Amino acid sequence: MAYTTIKKPSDYFNTKLYTGDGTSSRSITGVGFATDMVWLKGRTTTYSHRLVDKLRTGTYPKLLYPNETSAESEDVNNFVSLDSDGFTIGVGNAVNQSGQTYVAWNWLANGSGSSNSDGSITSTVSANTTSGFSIVSYTGTGANATVGHGLGVAPKMIIIKNRIDAVNWEVGHDSIGWTKKLRLNTTDAETVDNGAFNDTAPTSSVFSLGNNGTSNGSGDDMIAYCFADVKGFSKFGSYTGNASLDGTFIYTGFKPSWVIIKRTDVINSWVMFDNKRNGTYGLSGNPRARHLYANTNDPEDSADNYNQVDFVSNGFKLREDNTTINASGGSYIYMAFAEEPLVGDNPATAR
Numbered sequence: 001m002a003y004t005t006i007k008k009p010s011d012y013f014n015t016k017l018y019t020g021d022g023t024s025s026r027s028i029t030g031v032g033f034a035t036d037m038v039w040l041k042g043r044t045t046t047y048s049h050r051l052v053d054k055l056r057t058g059t060y061p062k063l064l065y066p067n068e069t070s071a072e073s074e075d076v077n078n079f080v081s082l083d084s085d086g087f088t089i090g091v092g093n094a095v096n097q098s099g100q101t102y103v104a105w106n107w108l109a110n111g112s113g114s115s116n117s118d119g120s121i122t123s124t125v126s127a128n129t130t131s132g133f134s135i136v137s138y139t140g141t142g143a144n145a146t147v148g149h150g151l152g153v154a155p156k157m158i159i160i161k162n163r164i165d166a167v168n169w170e171v172g173h174d175s176i177g178w179t180k181k182l183r184l185n186t187t188d189a190e191t192v193d194n195g196a197f198n199d200t201a202p203t204s205s206v207f208s209l210g211n212n213g214t215s216n217g218s219g220d221d222m223i224a225y226c227f228a229d230v231k232g233f234s235k236f237g238s239y240t241g242n243a244s245l246d247g248t249f250i251y252t253g254f255k256p257s258w259v260i261i262k263r264t265d266v267i268n269s270w271v272m273f274d275n276k277r278n279g280t281y282g283l284s285g286n287p288r289a290r291h292l293y294a295n296t297n298d299p300e301d302s303a304d305n306y307n308q309v310d311f312v313s314n315g316f317k318l319r320e321d322n323t324t325i326n327a328s329g330g331s332y333i334y335m336a337f338a339e340e341p342l343v344g345d346n347p348a349t350a351r
Helices: none
Strands: 013-019 026-029 037-042 050-053 079-083 086-089 101-107 114-116 123-128 133-139 145-148 157-162 170-173 206-209 221-227 234-240 249-251 254-263 270-274 309-312 315-318 331-341
Touching: 013 254, 050 079, 086 101, 123 145, 133 145, 254 309, 254 315
Parallel strands: none
Antiparallel strands: 013 101, 026 086, 037 050, 037 101, 079 086, 114 123, 123 133, 133 221, 145 206, 157 170, 157 221, 234 331, 249 315, 254 270, 254 331, 309 315
């Protein structure tokens, strides 16, 4: 019995660390695949997050800023190209300031994509059905609609940005239901809003939109990032905190390489951990204490007594009672990608 079709998760998602040198048109290699989407943040700087993908290109890849409302822009000083084994950056301080450290999270989709007419709006889709990730470009109508996502299974999480207008990022997550939404660039709790996803759960072929300009602006270019559960590779779920140093354990079925956590019942930040940035006291491994916030431009927080998470062979365990990740009775959603599957041809080891 095959437990996962992905033997090596880093062939589909990989975190790359590097140190800036101020050199123009510098290639960052070693990702391990042709990068279709990069989400980048300076660990030691206060510049905003940068996100580029294969569907939003002009002369250079077009930038979006996950912690801002800004419309997309194009800047050779940031990203020059997405390459066969990584990406090329310019001389800008946000991506390549001499002596500063950076983290880049990379996904494999399916290149420049193809037309999809499954929904009432025709979309351009770059979909990787093996890893459950697709990039979807479409033009909004301002009225209830559906959009094809190309995954063949229903996505569990969708992130949408209006590329033209300075508006919030919309996030749908299966664990809060599709009558509600979150906003990636804010600390907002979940809110009820039928204008975002039209109170309708995604299907195996389409996701639904209401009439909000943030997710379906009339005549506006839109981008959506769709994620599905893939056994042994990715998981999008929820948990309840217990305010204990012996915190809640979340089973994913794999040893994580990347986890984002968001409290949904009250205001709180989106907290980001990965397996490449060091743990406590400058050491590698558990507990993972170094974290970034998706909704701010803050540098990496390495406070050892603040947010701590253990990445273990079959999931992650909270090691701090901070309300951002582990309040008593607090409601949280997460997205996680694997370093190694728990079972199969390349099993994770217990730790």
